[in-house]
């Protein structure tokens with residue numbers, strides 16, 4: 191049984207005090223909820239990572255993800271952040287290759303592959319994002335695009351490395367649009383990604399890797415999505431900015447998957 195994961199991706203939102211307020215509200219909302227069977231991860235902007243890390247205790251069962259890293263170890267890369275720096279701030283996970291980074295910052299499959307390797311080398315679990323645009327879906331290119339992103343992103347990863355990676359299928363047309371993929375549409379692509387992993391690494395590795403869905407996830411649609419056999423959790427943007435709706439998504443995921 192793969193352990194479900196729910197990630198709050200705050201993108202470029204929340205100051206330190208807003209982030210801390212969210213954690214406080216989230217902690218209250220999850221007080222009666224057992225998080226023993228789910229990984230709940232917060233992904234604040236870089237500026238709030240340390241403060242959030244310092245406030246979450248072991249018993250909160252909350253983990254931290256960064257929203258990006260750079261693939262070099264250190265040096266003259268103004269504005270970039272290294273794996274060691276993120277680890278030092280308490281990050282166990284890092285989101286890599288989000289479509290907003292591909293779209294606005296020109297990230298390529300090759301660069302994403304280097305970032306994934308750096309994250310793994312630095313003992314962080316990469317949350318590797320893939321997904322097609324609306325045009326590509328309309329042109330029936332979804333499997334070709336997602337297959338190629340997956341193949342290039344994980345190129346050169348060992349069985350052990352891929353087993354600790356997380357893949358997030360995020361159709362670009364569903365991100366921040368209020369239009370989520372239907373459970374059937376999402377499952378079709380998740381199943382495709384898992385079969386790709388099976389062909390490359392074999393059945394047992396493919397069954398280990400967790401594949402999350404992202405794109406307009408809400409408290410209302412999480413249950414139907416996570417009920418699907420190959421959907422192991424959610425990467426949540428807009429609906430994770432409010433502690434109440436994020437808590438309801440976490441609860442929905444736990445109640446449905448167990």
Ligand code: PEP
Pocket residue numbers: 199360364365366367368404405406407425426427428429
């Ligand atoms: C995201 O940014 O990863 C995301 C899925 O955003 P939203 O939930 O707002 O669609």
